[in-house]
Amino acid sequence: MKINIDGHIIEVDPGTTILQAARMIGGPSVPPTMCYYSKLDDCGGKCRCCLVEVTKGSEKDPRPMPKLQPSCVTAVQDGMEVKSATSERALKARRSVSEFLLINHPLDCPVCDQAGECDLQNLAYGNENYKSRFKEQKRTFEPEDIGPYIQLHMNRCILCYRCVKLADQLTQERVHGVICRGDHAQISTYVSRAIDNDFSGNVIDVCPVGALTDKTFRFKSRVWFNKPFNAHRDCPKCSGKVVLWMFGDTIQRVTARKDEYHEVEDFICNECRFEHKENVEDWVIEGPRKFEKFSVINANNYTRPLKKVKIEVDDLTLEGRKQDEKKISMKSSPYDEDELNAINEVKGE
Numbered sequence: 001m002k003i004n005i006d007g008h009i010i011e012v013d014p015g016t017t018i019l020q021a022a023r024m025i026g027g028p029s030v031p032p033t034m035c036y037y038s039k040l041d042d043c044g045g046k047c048r049c050c051l052v053e054v055t056k057g058s059e060k061d062p063r064p065m066p067k068l069q070p071s072c073v074t075a076v077q078d079g080m081e082v083k084s085a086t087s088e089r090a091l092k093a094r095r096s097v098s099e100f101l102l103i104n105h106p107l108d109c110p111v112c113d114q115a116g117e118c119d120l121q122n123l124a125y126g127n128e129n130y131k132s133r134f135k136e137q138k139r140t141f142e143p144e145d146i147g148p149y150i151q152l153h154m155n156r157c158i159l160c161y162r163c164v165k166l167a168d169q170l171t172q173e174r175v176h177g178v179i180c181r182g183d184h185a186q187i188s189t190y191v192s193r194a195i196d197n198d199f200s201g202n203v204i205d206v207c208p209v210g211a212l213t214d215k216t217f218r219f220k221s222r223v224w225f226n227k228p229f230n231a232h233r234d235c236p237k238c239s240g241k242v243v244l245w246m247f248g249d250t251i252q253r254v255t256a257r258k259d260e261y262h263e264v265e266d267f268i269c270n271e272c273r274f275e276h277k278e279n280v281e282d283w284v285i286e287g288p289r290k291f292e293k294f295s296v297i298n299a300n301n302y303t304r305p306l307k308k309v310k311i312e313v314d315d316l317t318l319e320g321r322k323q324d325e326k327k328i329s330m331k332s333s334p335y336d337e338d339e340l341n342a343i344n345e346v347k348g349e
């Protein structure tokens, strides 16, 4: 089947979605995604971030589709023509969707562990959503304990359903999901149940925002202060292929490896993620990971020569500073006898 996206023609198998075809092409034509996740079955169609304009339905029925289509759940038809990055209508709608997602999302990025690798942050910056028109109160939720490893911040959840789909796919007995409807909809566990299974930690990786974060890494460090390394270990439960986020010799956190769309390549078990952080020797380090060009970690490149900072001060301030230096100088207060003895003792005199 042939599809034309922003003037790029590509041939794909029947059943391919517009988003998958766009990813095969790559570049700016790839729509952003907040709910679709290529490794999860039956996901997508929730957030509407990936809207595109279908200007020609197919060779058989060339009529344009009147409404914008979510590219992650719309199958390619032979001869279809799609505008993604070249459609003003789609770009405007995506901007509105990201503004809509931010309606209830708190702007607590300075204290959120996800900052620096948050898809919603990237989306908002990409769409230049710098101002909110929402003046009403944001919805808030009582904190809920969902187990020893995972912290749920429901206020930050955008209800993308990724964590629910992941639990359906990876676990025998899913204990969490979306309860209630409309403005009251929230991620929660069945009464007094904790999320407790060998692969539960993966919900942290699939969550596009900071709604599900790693309790063992909580408030420890900003992600951009750590250096990510590919590493592996022999693990009977999972592939054992992880990313170690190091600060010096210390492992700050362990995550799964993600691809260019920030999607996990191999899901990892909780033992690899949470229980081998003390000893670097537990891991075979393969080497440093490459950062994306625009990653916040790259932006924080301290090896780059720094511009000289020139502080403009007037003479009076400098005079004041000299006076202060004199005041805090110890020169004018001689040592007493005990202090002199102590100093001499140290010197061995």
Ligand code: SF4
Pocket (backbone or CB within 6 Å): 156, 157, 158, 159, 160, 161, 162, 163, 164, 187, 206, 207, 208, 209, 211, 212
């Ligand atoms: S907790 Fe995260 S992954 Fe789960 S629905 Fe909310 S935003 Fe999505």
Ligand code: FES
Pocket (backbone or CB within 6 Å): 032, 033, 034, 035, 036, 044, 045, 046, 047, 048, 049, 050, 051, 070, 071, 072, 073
């Ligand atoms: S990514 Fe397509 S609707 Fe969310």
